[in-house]
Amino acid sequence: MAAESNVILPDGTERRVPHGTTGGELAALIGRRLAGAAVAIEVDGELRDLGRPLHDGAKVRIVTADTDEGRAVLRHSTAHVMAQAVTRLWPGARFAIGPSIADGFYYDFELPGGRHFSDSDLERIDAAMREIIGEDQPFVRDELSVEDGLELFARQPYKREIIEAVASAPDPELAGETGIGGVTTYRNSEEFVDLCRGPHVPSTARLGHFKLMRVAGAYWRGDEHRPQLQRIYGTAWESEKALGEHLHRLEEAERRDHRRLGAELDLFSFPNEIGSGLAVFHPRGGMVRKAMEDHARRRHEEGGYEFVYSPHITKAELFETSGHLQWYAEGMFPPMTLDEGQQYYLKPMNCPFHCLIFKSRQRSYRELPIRMFEFGSVYRYELSGVVHGLTRVRGMTQDDAHIYCTREQMAEEIQSLLTFVLDLLRDYGLSEFYLELSTKPEEKSIGTDEEWEEATEALRRAASTMDLELVLDEGGGAFYAPKISVQAKDAIGRSWQLSTIQVDFMLPQRFALEYVGDDNARHRPVMIHRALFGSVERFLGVLLEHYAGALPTWLSPLQVRVLPVRDDHAPYAEEVRSAFADAGVRVDLDPAKEPLGARIRRAKLEKLPYVLVVGDDDVSARTVGVNDRGGERPVRGVSLDDIVARISAEAAGPERSGRASRP
RNA sequence: GCCUGGGUAGCUCAGUCGGCAGAGCAACGCACUCGUAAUGCGUAGGUCAGGAGUUCGAUUCUCCUCCCAGGCUCCA
Numbered sequence: 001m002a003a004e005s006n007v008i009l010p011d012g013t014e015r016r017v018p019h020g021t022t023g024g025e026l027a028a029l030i031g032r033r034l035a036g037a038a039v040a041i042e043v044d045g046e047l048r049d050l051g052r053p054l055h056d057g058a059k060v061r062i063v064t065a066d067t068d069e070g071r072a073v074l075r076h077s078t079a080h081v082m083a084q085a086v087t088r089l090w091p092g093a094r095f096a097i098g099p100s101i102a103d104g105f106y107y108d109f110e111l112p113g114g115r116h117f118s119d120s121d122l123e124r125i126d127a128a129m130r131e132i133i134g135e136d137q138p139f140v141r142d143e144l145s146v147e148d149g150l151e152l153f154a155r156q157p158y159k160r161e162i163i164e165a166v167a168s169a170p171d172p173e174l175a176g177e178t179g180i181g182g183v184t185t186y187r188n189s190e191e192f193v194d195l196c197r198g199p200h201v202p203s204t205a206r207l208g209h210f211k212l213m214r215v216a217g218a219y220w221r222g223d224e225h226r227p228q229l230q231r232i233y234g235t236a237w238e239s240e241k242a243l244g245e246h247l248h249r250l251e252e253a254e255r256r257d258h259r260r261l262g263a264e265l266d267l268f269s270f271p272n273e274i275g276s277g278l279a280v281f282h283p284r285g286g287m288v289r290k291a292m293e294d295h296a297r298r299r300h301e302e303g304g305y306e307f308v309y310s311p312h313i314t315k316a317e318l319f320e321t322s323g324h325l326q327w328y329a330e331g332m333f334p335p336m337t338l339d340e341g342q343q344y345y346l347k348p349m350n351c352p353f354h355c356l357i358f359k360s361r362q363r364s365y366r367e368l369p370i371r372m373f374e375f376g377s378v379y380r381y382e383l384s385g386v387v388h389g390l391t392r393v394r395g396m397t398q399d400d401a402h403i404y405c406t407r408e409q410m411a412e413e414i415q416s417l418l419t420f421v422l423d424l425l426r427d428y429g430l431s432e433f434y435l436e437l438s439t440k441p442e443e444k445s446i447g448t449d450e451e452w453e454e455a456t457e458a459l460r461r462a463a464s465t466m467d468l469e470l471v472l473d474e475g476g477g478a479f480y481a482p483k484i485s486v487q488a489k490d491a492i493g494r495s496w497q498l499s500t501i502q503v504d505f506m507l508p509q510r511f512a513l514e515y516v517g518d519d520n521a522r523h524r525p526v527m528i529h530r531a532l533f534g535s536v537e538r539f540l541g542v543l544l545e546h547y548a549g550a551l552p553t554w555l556s557p558l559q560v561r562v563l564p565v566r567d568d569h570a571p572y573a574e575e576v577r578s579a580f581a582d583a584g585v586r587v588d589l590d591p592a593k594e595p596l597g598a599r600i601r602r603a604k605l606e607k608l609p610y611v612l613v614v615g616d617d618d619v620s621a622r623t624v625g626v627n628d629r630g631g632e633r634p635v636r637g638v639s640l641d642d643i644v645a646r647i648s649a650e651a652a653g654p655e656r657s658g659r660a661s662r663p
Numbered sequence: 664g665c666c667u668g669g670g671u672a673g674c675u676c677a678g679u680c681g682g683c684a685g686a687g688c689a690a691c692g693c694a695c696u697c698g699u700a701a702u703g704c705g706u707a708g709g710u711c712a713g714g715a716g717u718u719c720g721a722u723u724c725u726c727c728u729c730c731c732a733g734g735c736u737c738c739a
Contacts, residue, residue, distance in 0.1 A: 106734095119668060216734030217666025224736045228665060231734070263674080272712085272730060328739055349739060383664050383737065384730095392738075478739050502739090529739090566696050592696060601700035615698050627699060634699055 005056040017054070024050035024202060027062045037064035037238075039073045039206065040199040047073070049141055049199040065238035075100035077139065077200045078129075078210050078236040079107045084192040085128035086232075090115070095194065096158040096220060096229050097177050103246060104235035108218055110158070110227065117230050122212045125232070133208050137188040139200035149183030152193070158220065159195045209243045210236035252492060258544040259389040265549055265606065267540075267557070268390070277387035277394035279537060284557035287586065289536055291555050293375060295427065295653055296399055296533070303420050305373040305401055310353035312377060316343040321510055322352040327444055327479050333381045350376035351529055354402040355511040358525075363515040368525065369405035369413055375536065376400045390541035397536045403528040404513070410526050414462040414484075414501065421486055421499045421532050422466070427654040428543060429552055432489035434469040436497070438476030445479050447506050455503035456482040480506040481529065490546040498539065502529040550629055553609040554653030560587040561603050562624075565615035567592045572619045576612060576640060583648035600627065610647055 004016045007026065017026060023041030027034045027050065040047050042061040043054065047069065054060060063070045079098035082105075086093050090111050098107030111117070144152065146167045153159035162177050177195055186200055187193040201207065211234060218231040237243040254260070262268045267285030270278065281289055297307070316335060319325040324332070328348060335343040347353070354372045363370070377397045386392055405413050422433060437460055440452045463470050463484050477483055481504035487495045504527045507513075514522045533539035543551065553559050560580050564573035573589055580587040590599045596613065603611040613625040617637065624643055627634040 116667070214733055215667050218735045219665080222736075224665075228735075230666075233734075270731095276730075322739095324739070331738075351739090378739095380738080385664065385666095385735080386737065388732095480739080563699085565698050568696085595695090595697050595702055596699060597697085598701055599699090604700055611699080613699060617698085625698070636698080 005054060005058075007054050008057070008059045010061045019056075020053045022051050022053050023048060023060065023062070026054060026060065030062070034062055034064070037066065037070075038062045039065045039070045039201050042069075047199050049139070050202050052141070066242070071236070071238060072100040073199055073201060074207060074238060075105040075234075075236045076196075077204070078207050078234065079105040080139070080186065080188065080192075080194050080196070080200065081129050081132050081204055081207060082125060082212070082232060082234060083107050083109070083194060084132055084188055085125045087192055088128050088132075089121075089124055092155075094156055094158055097162070097174070098194075099177075104213065104233060106218075106231050106233045108158075108220070108229040108231045110229050117215045117232065119215060122215065122232070126212050129210070129212075130208070132188070133204045135189075136203050136205040138203050139198075140187045141198060141200075142185050142187065144183045144185060146183055149185070149195070152183075152185065153195060156195075162195065207236070209238065209240050210234055211243065211247070249492070253494075253545075256492070256545045256548045257389075258391075258541040261544045261549040262390070262541075265557075267544075275394070276384060277382055277392070279390060279393060279395075285540075287557040288540060288551065288555055291653070292428075292533070292536060292540065293399075295554075296424070299420075299424055299427070300373045300401070303371070305371040308354065308357055308372045308374050310347075310350060310357075310374060310376060312379070313344045313346055314353070316345055318352045318356075319345055319348075322349070322355075322507060323446065323480065323510060324349060324352070331380050331382070333379055346379040347376075348378050348380045350374055350378065350398065350400045351402055351507060351527070352511070355507055355513060355527070358404055358513055359511060363404075363513075363525075365406060365515055365517045365523070368515060369403050369409055371401060371403045373399075373401040390537040393535075393537060396538065398531045399533045399536060400529075400531050403530070404508075404515075404525040405528070406515075406517075406523070407526055410458050410503065410528070411461065413528060414458055414503065415465065417501055417528065417530060418462055418466055418484070418486075421501070421530075424532050425486065425488060425498060428539075428555075430488040430490070430498075430546065434471060434487050434495075435463045435466060436471045436473050436476075436485045436487055437463060438473040438483045438485065440477055440482060441475045441479060445477075447480065447509075451505045452482060455505060458503055459484045459501070478502060480504055483529075488542075490542065491548070494545075496542045498534050498542070499532045500530065500534070503527075504529055550607045550609075553647070553650045556607075556609050557586065558588060558606070558608055559585050559651050560610045560612060560647060561608050562587065562589045563596060563599050563603070563611060563613045564589075564592050565596055565613060569614050569616070569619055573614050576614055576624060579640060579644050580647065583644050585644075585648050585651045603627075604629075609650075612643070 003019055005019050005021065006014050007017055008014050017029065024035065024038065027038040038050055040063040041050055042063055043058050047063065063073065065071065065074055076099065079100065083095050083098055086109055092112040094110040096108035096110070098105065146163060149163045150160055153163065162174050163183055166174050177197065183195065184197055185193050186196050186198060188204065213233045213235060216231045216233065217228045219228050220226040235243070235246055237246060262285065265284060266282050267288065268279050268281045271280060274280065316325065332348050333346045335345050337343055357372060358370065375397050377395065379395050382392060382394050387394065403413055425433070439456055459482055481502040483500050483502040485497050486499040488498050489495055508524050508527050513525050515525055517523045543555070562573045562577045564570045570591060577587050577589045590603070600611060607629065609629050611627040613627065613634065618624055621637065622640050623637045624640055625634050625636045626638045626643060
């Protein structure tokens with residue numbers, strides 16, 4: 001047995017260490033600071049505890065707490081401490097799973113006697129956790145056989161289920177909880193041992209920068225037919241500073257919450273009298289919508305779309321034909337029965353209507369592709385627990401279009417559509433995107449595998465030419481079609497699913513759509529579904545959060561406010577106001593009833609793009625003092641003509657697109 | 664739909680161990696006429712989400728319903 005081993009460091013250099021040296025000891029040999037920051041070690045590509053000895057020839061990398069991997073270890077270990085705290089406070093509690101997640105961790109519990117956590121329990125759990133951390137308990141790893149594991153967790157049915165599930169069919173999601181091929185456990189003390197693959201920090205003393213966030217219900221293994229467990233979410237970081245920064249980011253997100261901004265800026269509301277998930281748009285919100293819709297209409301006109309309209313209700317038969325009643329009846333408002341038993345439904349989708357427009361007369365290949373666009377209002381019965389501001393509603397307006405084309409045209413259509421989508425989203429100031437390809441769902445689907453394969457391939461090929469990251473969403477498609485969705489990142493790095501593009505062979509079949517080809521035979525068209533905003537309401541919500549309410553000038557409900565310094569400046573202020581109004585700018589005037597500072601403050605809170613102050617100097621020189629939203633200090637003495645020209649250009653919105661308009 | 668928490672003036676929130684309901688901002692009125700983020704004074708504003716129960720008495724305690732938030736499930 002050699003007295004020394006070789007380990008290979010990430011930069012390729014080898015280091016001789018005494019045989020049996022552990023990861024933690026290696027870190028200490030390299031440097032004190034590294035040893036202090038280390039939480040785990042990667043050995044030959046696998047994360048391990050610092051306490052495990054290194055073998056000869058091991059390729060190693062010390063994992064420090066301030067990396068994503070390191071934080072995951074901290075969080076997972078903190079979840080164990082939370083579980084231990086819960087056993088202290090509720091002996092006999094059962095444990096399910098407790099993984100690290102983005103920004104934190106959670107652990108699912110079942111308390112004895114069907115008891116539930118309340119918010120105030122979080123404080124007690126927090127206190128018990130800090131005690132355990134203060135006790136400097138080691139995380140001691142052990143490997144057991146499946147039989148011994150089942151024995152050890154005899155009183156933990158969820159743990160036994162995990163062990164049995166992984167033993168029979170390795171499930172990557174659960175394997176993280178137990179290890180593959182056997183059972184690994186971590187013991188902190190006689191009081192607490194948990195099933196876990198690891199790795200963990202060497203001791204609980206290594207933890208402490210955490211905060212328990214909230215209590216929630218969560219179904220065991222995500223299945224609403226299984227027991228509902230009590231989940232506690234927490235966040236944990238490598239330092240008090242990092243924790244503080246995270247909490248600050250949460251506050252920032254709250255400040256940008258579109259529901260708060262919607263009320264503060266008087267854009268929209270959700271009156272209880274109307275019902276959950278049903279918004280009304282106030283004049284200012286209505287103006288923003290109008291600006292969005294006008295712009296979208298212009299772009300679609302340039303893009304060769306034709307405008308169609310369809311009613312909000314229809315006989316049941318239409319959705320029987322489309323298949324929606326079969327698949328989504330639960331998500332639709334219940335029918336109203338009229339005219340001797342005829343059932344009518346509020347529409348959850350626009351596509352069947354567009355199919356009927358296609359079918360209204362015989363179609364020739366010469367007409368294709370036909371691109372029908374509609375701002376279609378749809379109604380979906382969302383469960384009461386899921387409605388959320390403008391992003392998840394029961395009534396919304398889709399910027400919906402359906403393209404009917406030949407199979408040969410399909411690839412090029414998708415390709416140009418993707419360009420069209422991204423150009424449009426860029427008009428709204430979004431610039432970071434990735435694409436997601438959702439494939440055939442395992443359970444709910446219609447059509448043959450060949451058709452699904454062809455449609456999916458067409459989407460995949462188009463997506464791969466876009467020079468954007470493409471993520472696979474296995475089984476995430478709709479029952480009738482695969483889809484590409486465009487995900488956009490907002491100003492604080494959150495991703496939103498916006499546009500979707502679906503290639504659909506099924507609905508043309510169900511509606512028996514046909515066109516006459518150049519061979520004088522009848523053919524079935526392909527249908528492409530697409531919505532770019534998703535819904536106008538939701539997209540407005542996303543934009544509000546992206547811009548923190550400070551919408552670009554062209555989208556702002558009010559673009560300019562004129563403030564006379566004193567009453568006797570009012571005539572000139574009115575002249576300034578009407579100069580902007582004549583130039584098509586949305587402008588108002590706040591008279592000198594209050595001190596200037598108060599009026600400036602109010603305009604700032606309303607997030608107006610431009611506040612123009614006019615006083616003695618301006619009246620004589622025909623100038624204004626310009627206070628723009630981004631600027632630190634006002635600019636005095638700007639010529640009226642110049643500022644009207646500048647702001648009206650900005651207010652007109654994105655340039656007309658350079659793309660050739662299509663027939 | 665399920666779990667946890669919540670609903671007091673238009674908004675943000677105090678408060679009531681069961682005994683006439685409070686503040687700031689906003690609104691309205693009067694005065695102030697002012698050069699870049701809050702002028703002063705005054706007035707009005709509430710079925711304490713709704714209903715039932717316990718009680719001499721309920722905004723407060725109990726139950727039910729509605730709504731909201733955060734999760735879970737769902738999301739064509």
